[in-house]
């Protein structure tokens with residue numbers, strides 16, 4: 001059996017040397033089946049050189065990426081670079097914004113406008129559209145039940161006067177909102193709107 005196969009191989013080696021009658025191309029050794037033989041047909045030159053070119057490209061790519069670690073080819077490096085640049089940019093922008101906000105505190109008008117918005121939404125129902133008083137006391141006269149200093153108003157707004165119907169706004173308004181609405185209420189002093197509620201409490205004299 002073994003001997004037979006060896007002989008067959010020998011035979012095909014001899015076939016390898018043969019040349020096709022028509023094309024004059026050499027046969028490719030050892031590839032024969034049912035009398036059909038494979039020709040040793042050369043690759044078209046453009047394909048062969050393209051193949052060499054791909055070898056050169058892949059080799060230079062390997063060298064650039066793993067030896068010289070070229071930034072323009074390693075996308076990960078590029079990515080981190082871009083991300084760092086974007087982060088720096090946003091940080092600068094945020095700082096600028098913060099700087100602007102710190103440099104320009106709210107003007108008196110802005111504080112009063114913010115206070116009025118809160119008053120109209122939350123306090124108007126009991127203290128009247130113009131602070132003239134309704135269920136709650138008049139804010140436009142000089143009389144105050146709990147005192148007319150900003151800190152007196154603050155205390156009432158934060159703690160409320162629950163048994164008299166004034167709610168605590170501790171959970172609804174933050175410190176800034178409370179201070180804004182206090183500024184607005186105090187700005188109503190002496191505005192003398194119609195339908196004022198009768199004075200309640202003590203006359204308060206501002207120093």
Ligand code: HEC
Pocket residue numbers: 118119122123124125126127135136137143144145146147152153154156157161164165166167169181200201
């Ligand atoms: C449900 C009705 C009601 C609402 C709403 C209300 N108040 Fe009052 N408020 C009162 C009443 C009633 C009093 C009087 C309490 C008393 O007699 O001690 C009062 C008193 C006050 C006082 C003290 C006045 C004084 O003479 O010492 C301040 C300040 C005040 N309210 C602020 C506010 C603010 C600010 C809001 C909105 C965030 C508000 N109130 C919403 C009913 C209300």
